[in-house]
Amino acid sequence: MNMNIPATVFKAECLKLIDDVARTGQSVVITKHGKPVALLAPIPAQSQSLFGYMKHTFKIQGEVVAPIEEAWSAKSGDEDHLYTNPRKMRRKSTASTLVAMKRLRSDSSRFR
Numbered sequence: 001m002n003m004n005i006p007a008t009v010f011k012a013e014c015l016k017l018i019d020d021v022a023r024t025g026q027s028v029v030i031t032k033h034g035k036p037v038a039l040l041a042p043i044p045a046q047s048q049s050l051f052g053y054m055k056h057t058f059k060i061q062g063e064v065v066a067p068i069e070e071a072w073s074a075k076s077g078d079e080d081h082l083y084t085n086p087r088k089m090r091r092k093s094t095a096s097t098l099v100a101m102k103r104l105r106s107d108s109s110r111f112r
Helices: 007-012 014-024 086-110
Strands: 003-006 028-032 035-040
Touching: 003 007, 007 014, 007 028, 014 028, 014 035
Parallel strands: 003 028
Antiparallel strands: 028 035
16 A cells, blocks of 8 residues: 655655655655655565576477587588678678769759
């Protein structure tokens, strides 16, 4: 159950109210002219440690340690195109953009 307190009372008894909220766990609604404007609420309790918080949330199925028969892409070279020089790629795209702009200018000059 929330307790409603006018802002003037809250101002006078702020530290006492903070201690009461921490001790009881009940929220306090602060009002001005009868309208709620703020809420003083306790911080929810947190677990002591994050270590092990996901225990029993999934199940391992099958063999996870044995090697697989699939070839690594680092050895086979399947993904070499992903590691090209980005500067060269940028120059190509800039050059193609310039060519496209020249075409647009030449096409628009026909309609003048």
